[in-house]
Amino acid sequence: MSNEAPAAGDGRRSQRALIALLVTVAAVVIVALIAVLTRGGPAQYAEGSPEGVVQRYVQAVTDGDRQTALALLTPTIAEECQRLEPSGEDYRVTLTGASEEGDSARVDVMVTTYYDPGLLGSGEFQQQETFELTRVDGDWRLETTPWMFAVCMGATL
Amino acid sequence: MTGHTAPPAHRPSSDAQGVVRRLIVFALLYAVVVIGASGLGGLIGRILDRGDVLADDSTGLARSLAFALIAIPLAAVLWWWQRRRLTEPDERGSLVWSLYLAAMTLTALINATVSMAGFLNASLAGDWEPGRLASCAVWAGVWLWHRSMREDPAISPTRLPHLSVQLSAAYGLIVAAIGSVTAIAALVSEALTGFVPVIGDTRSAWFVPVLQALVWAAIGAVVWWWHWLRERASTAPGDFGAVLLVIIHGAAAATTLFATGTVLHVVLRLLLDSDPTAEILRPLGTAVGAALVGAIIWVFHDRDLPLRSSRVREAGRLVVSGIALIGAASGFGVVINALLASLGPQLIESDHRTLLLGGVSALLVGGPVWWLAWRPTRQTTPEEAGETARRVYLVALFGASAVVALVTLLLVGYRIFDVLLDDGGGSLIHRVRAPFGLLCATGLVFGYHFAVWRADRQIAIVPPRSHQIGRVVLVVGAEPGELAAQVRAETDIPVTLWQAADERDGLTEAHLPAALAALEGVSAPRVLVVAGEGDGVRVVPLAD
Secondary structure, X not given: OOOHHHHHHHHHHHHHHHHHHHHHHHHHHHHHHHHHHHOOOOOOOOOOOHHHHHHHHHHHHHHOOHHHHHHOEOHHHXXXXXXXXXXXXXXXXXXXXXXXXXXXXXXXXXXXXXXXXXXXXXXXXXXXXXXXXXXXXXXXXXXXXXXXXXXXXXXXO | OEXXXXXXXXXXXXXXXXXXXXXXXXXXXXXXXXXXXXXXXXXXXXXXXHHHOOOOOHHHHHHHHHHHHXXXXXXXXXXXXXXXXXXXXXXXXXXXXXXXXXXXXXXXXXXXXHHHHHHHHHHHOXXXXXXXXXXXXXXXXXXXXXXXXXXXXXXXXXXXXXXXXXXHHHHHHHHHHHHHHHHHHHHHHHHHHHHOOEEEXXXXXXXXXXXXXXXXXXXXXXXXHHHHHHOOXXXXXXXXXXXXXXXXXXXXXXXXXXXXXXXXXXXXXXXXXXXXXXHHHOOHHHHHHHHHHHHHHHHHHHHHHHHHOHHHHHHXXXXXXXXXHHHHHHHHHHHHHHHHHHHOOOOOHHHHHHHHHHHHHHHHHHHHHHHHHHOOOOOOOHHHHOOHHHHHXXXXXXXXHHHHHHHHHHHHHHHHHHHHHOOOOOOHHHHHHHHHHHHHHHHHHHHHHHHHHHXXXXXXOOOOOOOEEEXXXXXXXXXXXXXXXXXXXXXXXXXXXXXXXXXXXXXXXXXXXXXXXXXXXXXXXXXXEEEOOOOOEEEEEEOO
């Protein structure tokens, strides 16, 4: 008899907590949808900057524009290039850091790879990668790229 | 006298030959059903996929034909043979039968749901894969077939009769939870890209992964709803249901606490750390999803615990207390680790800061939850101190503490000797800080709970059991029905069934009231219950 009142009270508290959690989920989803739908496209970096070169190179590789991609590699690599097909997965590349030192530069990125989610898979995988650049005749050119964006054998890290 | 087993009784080993036969028959049946379903799925898939085939492989077709044409007739013959036997109480009460049904039901359910989700996800990505649909249809058929076996009153298992439904519900819940977490994580991660510098994105549609995860969530939710609510796995009697509920409750609590700690860690790092924002935000999507979904599952099942019994509720509370304690103690250990790291030469400051913030997050989440669950300031009553669950909890903590202390002590010792013997030297504090931090936390946990244990021992009153009986042996007729399960449920005493050679001497369900009344006040390691006059019974206490 004495246990019924606390049990009923616990039940009501659980019910309220459950409703509050469901409302929170709905709020998170709505806010996230608004944020996604109102955001702009990726920022455009200056063409002459190391970040800009990496951005153009990644875009060229994913568009299958091999000529543009080769033009952004150092001439030595581009001339000796043994063709390598990109992996064909979907990627998102996020800038995590960039530094220049004399005629060398490095651009650190986080590459998110997307694939079909399985039973227990999350459908995406993230890894830290680095593009290394060198200055050739005043322009930044790529010396090494992460393996998923390589178009030539030997140009990967 | 032949043995007959019913839930949750155990049987004598005189029927070893029958057990081995059942093991072989059901293992064979499982194998041929799986092979036959795989072959049939392959054949139907080929029929549906006919229009797109450019070059057919005869090997695959030959394999599918062999699998379907050999395994399916074999399965039919094996089942026809075994079906006749299953009308016997011995066969229906066999643990092997129940396990087969649970394994095959779950195998069919997993294959059907994986195929269905694969088909829908491929369709969302623009691919038409009818082979998966064929596989789904075949496995759904296998599932329905085995469901009809479970529902058939003539052959349904009498031992662990709800095992298939309970395991299926747990599977559905896991799939629904993972799908929901993945969907929320994908959406939140997508929203966060507005706050980080994105260089490039090759995807054509960002929402496809979210929808694909939602497909999994929806399929899992339907499976869970069907089994947990519609087929009443939530209220299925028996100890397994209670254990499953406590496991789900504990797993949900652990997920929620770990994810909440991660969210807090991200927030603290955003405020106090200097690492790139993209790197700091990386775990936030999954952590938000896991925290919300875990909390919903936790709260939902928390309501079911008291409906089982006060013991189950207490077990649920102690499991949460233990999980929170692990989080808080780990956090404390990491804080000590980070503090010791700050004493040594600092090469990269942010590493120690990240470590410290991680420890603080775990401590801030685990500590309060442990406080609320364990309620350390509350006066322990003698009855509480004598509860089995509380004593098991304390002993389990001592065991875990001993293991952690041993491992960390060995590590500390190894690293001290390594520093002493290594010519290169190196900072002793730097080498031992991680295990030393964990050792300190373990010492605190052990010390506190040892004091609690000692205090409990001084005041504990072990509640007298209404039945001082170790085991009840019921001598039953050919149709004992649910007698064993009901005696077990009413008295909480393990039950063994012995089958009487003459059916007229055996107990039936009609004897239940008399049996329960006769067992009251009896005290013996084992008690034999036989049928008496009419619906009466005779109770014979046995010597040890």
